[in-house]
Each structure stands twice: as C-alpha cells, then as structure tokens.
Amino acid sequence: MQILVVGLGSMGKRRIRSLMKLGFKNIIGFDPRSDRRSESEKLYKISTVSTIKEAIQKKLYCMIISTPPDSHYKYASIAIKNNIHFFTEVNLSSYDVKKIIVQLNKKSIIGLPSNTLLHHPLIKKLKILLKQNQIGNTLTVYHHFGHYLPNWHPWEDYREFYASKKKTGAAREIIPFELVWLTYLFSKIKSVYGSIHKVSNLKTNINDLYQIIIEFSNGIQCIMVIDVISDPAFSQTKIIGQKGVILCDHNEGTIKIGKSSKWKTIQIKSGEVAKGYKGNTPSESLYVDEMNQFMVAIKQKKQPRYTFNDELKILKILDAIELSDKRSRKINL
Known part of the structure; x- marks a missing residue:
C-alpha cells in the first residue's frame, strides 16, 4: 500500500x-x-x-x-x-x-481536513490555563496576525502562487486557521462584523487586511485583525479576564500571565521551523502530529475531533464575515 x-x-x-x-x-x-x-x-x-x-x-x-x-x-x-x-x-x-x-x-x-494549530503546544497550554480559570472569566480577546505576503515563500515571486489570487488570497486563507483555535479556546461564534480592504501597494488584487469583531456564544467579545502587509511578521493574542490578563506571542512561544501588577512568563517549546521560511510559519512538529493523527484515524477507522463537518462551520463564519463587509452590518450565525 x-x-x-x-x-x-x-x-x-x-x-x-x-x-x-x-x-x-x-x-x-x-x-x-x-x-x-x-x-x-x-x-x-x-x-x-x-x-x-x-x-x-x-x-x-x-x-x-x-x-x-x-x-x-x-x-x-x-x-x-x-x-x-x-x-x-x-x-x-x-x-x-x-x-x-x-x-x-x-x-x-476516512476523509479529514487540516487542523494544524490545534496541535500547537501553546494553544494546548492556553486551553489548560483558561480551564484552570487563571484569569477568571474571559471578557474580551484581541488577536492580530500579520505576515508580509512576499515573505510567505521567499524563494518565489509572490504574484505567481495561489495566495495572490482573489478566491485563495493570503489574508483570506489565514481566517480559518485562526478561527479553528479561537473557537476551540472560547466557544462557538454568535455573530461577526467584518471590514475587509486592500490597503497596500502589493501587486495583486487580493484583500490584504481583514478586521473582524466577533461575539462568541458565551458572551466573550473579540477583535481579530489579519493582515499580509506586516514586516516583520508577528502573531499576538491578548486575553483579558476578570482577574487578570494573558499576553501570548505565538512566534516567540511565550505566555505572560498578569495578575495584581505582577507578571509570570511561561516559555513554550514547539520545535524547529523548516529551513527557508520566515515569519509566522509553524514548526515542523505540528505537521508531524497532524499526519500521525490522520494515519491513526485510518488505522482505528475512527474520526478524530476535527472533521469536515467542523470545517464547514468555520467556513460558514468566513462566509458571514465577507457578507458582513458587503452589507456593512453585523451578521448573526
């Protein structure tokens, strides 16, 4: 075989x-x-x-x-x-x-879609911290992912690969990646308000900036910004709770917990990034774990936690964000 x-x-x-x-x-x-x-x-x-x-x-x-x-x-x-x-x-x-x-x-x-970031040790640690109620009930979340498109594949012209096409644009592609772990950490999404633009002089017709207001079903408010114009790249999350704050730097692998004006830093190791990549590229270990999950699912003839039905829910949120931008109003899911 x-x-x-x-x-x-x-x-x-x-x-x-x-x-x-x-x-x-x-x-x-x-x-x-x-x-x-x-x-x-x-x-x-x-x-x-x-x-x-x-x-x-x-x-x-x-x-x-x-x-x-x-x-x-x-x-x-x-x-x-x-x-x-x-x-x-x-x-x-x-x-x-x-x-x-x-x-x-x-x-x-067995047929499965990718869910790479659910394998990230930093995301797993955040889930534990929130479950432990480290900062009390979460009130609001701010997440910003920025990665300059020409640095995605430094070895080729950014205008030549799919991330520069309208339907498969780089910023648009990142939305599902981030929504998978955000919904995993907090809850299903109740409504979205999207504002989508092209603000750079990149030589492509894709939208390069997505600004989204998200309301989770448990009442948590979130502002998410996705851009492909930031150089250097970064991916940072701020979680504000009733008893403290969590600051997360996904690339540095750090989680800072702030309570009563005191900060505690947790360093998360996730492995090496493949040679040649820049910016917000996940480490190779995440992809190894993901492939192992798929192979185990085949062997056990059992669907794991993330299936095409789950991905469809995420893509309906993407559809709602784009509809919101088109209609200039909040869209309930």
Missing part, C-alpha cells in the same frame, strides 16, 4: 517530510510540474507521476491533497470515487466542503 501526495509545492514537500519522520517510506508524489517532481525525487528519494490517472492505478492506501485550495475538491472527489482515504489542507470554499461531506457520507473511508 502506498501513500500519494498530491501537489509537490511547499505544503506537499512538508507532508512528505512529516510522513518520513513517522517512518513511512512508501510515498509517491504527483504534480503536473516536472521541476517539482524532479526536486522531490532528489530531496526525498521518492517516485513521482505526472498524471493523477497514473497515480490512481497504483495500489494506494491514502491520499494527501496539498494543492492550492481551489483544487482540493477535484482531488477529494477522485479519492472518494476510488475509495481511498484522504486528507486535505485547509479549505476555503464552504460549497466544496458541503459536497465533500455529502459524498463522504456514502462511503466507509
């Missing part, structure tokens, strides 16, 4: 590294680009194919779909049709995910 990695760009190569770290060697790569196939063959000593038809003819155990988001559904539907377990990177289309759910419900295979 072989593992097929669909798409041999940045994420595809990362998934290959994760699988190899877990001890899997029976990996095949597929990408229509010959340069990417050659690079993966050289780096990882794997075999590659140039068409998905050729790949499907192999005896496949599962499929890792690491293409740009707007083609995830294409390959997910191929996997479902051929009864192949599959994993996709973060999706951006609620319409596509709805179709995946409908098709997947008719099958006994």
